[in-house]
Structure formats: C-alpha cells, structure tokens
Amino acid sequence: MLINEKIKASEVELIGIDGEDMGIMSTKEALKIAKELKVDLICLSLTSSPPPCQLMPRQTAQKKQAKEKQALNKQEKGPKTKEIRVSATIEQHDYETKKRQAEKILRGGDWVQINVRLQRKESDAAKRIVAEFVQDLSHCAEKEKGIQTSGKQVSVVLKPC
Structure with a gap:
C-alpha cells in the first residue's frame, strides 16, 4: 500500500473522504489537500494510469487492507x-x-x-x-x-x- 510521499506518479485520480470524485490532479496538489484535511493520501491501485488515490486516515486503510487479505485467505482455503x-x-x-x-x-x-x-x-x-x-x-x-x-x-x- 502506497501512502503520501511514496506515491511516485505525477498525476492521480483523487477520491475524497466521503467517496466523491475530485478529478485528476497532480500528486503535489493531492498531498496538499490531504495535509489540509489531516488525512493520508492512499493509492488504491497501481494498474491504471493515473492511479486512483483516496483521502482517508491511515488506520482505516490498514483495517480495510487486513479485511481484504482475510477474505482472500478464507476464499483460498475453501469450505470446511x-x-x-x-x-x-x-x-x-x-x-x-x-x-x-x-x-x-x-x-x-x-x-x-x-x-x-x-x-x-x-x-x-x-x-x-x-x-x-x-x-x-x-x-x-x-x-x-x-x-x-x-x-x-x-x-x-x-x-x-
């Protein structure tokens, strides 16, 4: 998971805190907005260009990632x-x-x-x-x-x- 300054793309597709689309903007602008709102800029996927990034607290992103990983593990193991x-x-x-x-x-x-x-x-x-x-x-x-x-x-x- 890429957070804040670790995002190397020049432009990102920004998604707001409540899920609203804020459009495509430079990474520097997105980081500035994130700092003003006191949240983190989190890259959701590296496969598309520009990468979609969302404004959210770091803990929320980590919990979301852990849940996805747990669901994937359960799906891999199959039914008991x-x-x-x-x-x-x-x-x-x-x-x-x-x-x-x-x-x-x-x-x-x-x-x-x-x-x-x-x-x-x-x-x-x-x-x-x-x-x-x-x-x-x-x-x-x-x-x-x-x-x-x-x-x-x-x-x-x-x-x-």
Missing part, C-alpha cells in the same frame, strides 16, 4: 467440513436441534458431515435418520455423494447449494 454426530435412537427434540445446527453451518458456507453411530443392528434406523436429514435440509443443501455405510457408522456429506 464440520461433523455432526447423532445416534440411531435420537429423539425428536434432539433431531430438531441438530438439524438447526446443520442449517446454520450450511448457511455459513461450510459443508456438513452427518454421522450416525451404530450400536447393534440399527443400520435401517440409521439410514432412515440420515435420509430424513437430507430431505429436511434439501432447501439449503445437496448431497456430495450418496449415503455411505461403513463399519459402525452411516454418514452423508452435505454441501450448501
């Missing part, structure tokens, strides 16, 4: 898969709570893996519960793959649609 565990003998109230949790996670942009732990011969009940989750969350999610039974659990991965 969060696991929700339930038993095959789950009661209706607990089911509703887990469903709300899954919906909240999906609306946040992350994926949800629903695991139903098996204890005896409960595989039919577990498949029914997983299918019910898929059906109840179909308005905000879709299956990544089918319902999978492996060993002592039945699971499904849901991604936001």
Whole structure:
C-alpha cells in the first residue's frame, strides 16, 4: 500500500473522504489537500494510469487492507467440513436441534458431515435418520455423494447449494 510521499506518479485520480470524485490532479496538489484535511493520501491501485488515490486516515486503510487479505485467505482455503454426530435412537427434540445446527453451518458456507453411530443392528434406523436429514435440509443443501455405510457408522456429506 502506497501512502503520501511514496506515491511516485505525477498525476492521480483523487477520491475524497466521503467517496466523491475530485478529478485528476497532480500528486503535489493531492498531498496538499490531504495535509489540509489531516488525512493520508492512499493509492488504491497501481494498474491504471493515473492511479486512483483516496483521502482517508491511515488506520482505516490498514483495517480495510487486513479485511481484504482475510477474505482472500478464507476464499483460498475453501469450505470446511464440520461433523455432526447423532445416534440411531435420537429423539425428536434432539433431531430438531441438530438439524438447526446443520442449517446454520450450511448457511455459513461450510459443508456438513452427518454421522450416525451404530450400536447393534440399527443400520435401517440409521439410514432412515440420515435420509430424513437430507430431505429436511434439501432447501439449503445437496448431497456430495450418496449415503455411505461403513463399519459402525452411516454418514452423508452435505454441501450448501
């Protein structure tokens, strides 16, 4: 981020404190205006000519840059898969709570893996519960793959649609 005297361009496209366009002017004039208003002249992009510069306090520019960097990092990493565990003998109230949790996670942009732990011969009940989750969350999610039974659990991965 280029600030004040570090801007080497002879002319800049100046944007005021409130976002109003102040036109193209020399860098010296823009710096003079910035000093009068007791703010900094911050270069927003070096790719265009003349470069767009905005009048704003340095702290505001640093916070804005940090937020953009954080959003870019989150976008790079991609969605997380969060696991929700339930038993095959789950009661209706607990089911509703887990469903709300899954919906909240999906609306946040992350994926949800629903695991139903098996204890005896409960595989039919577990498949029914997983299918019910898929059906109840179909308005905000879709299956990544089918319902999978492996060993002592039945699971499904849901991604936001």
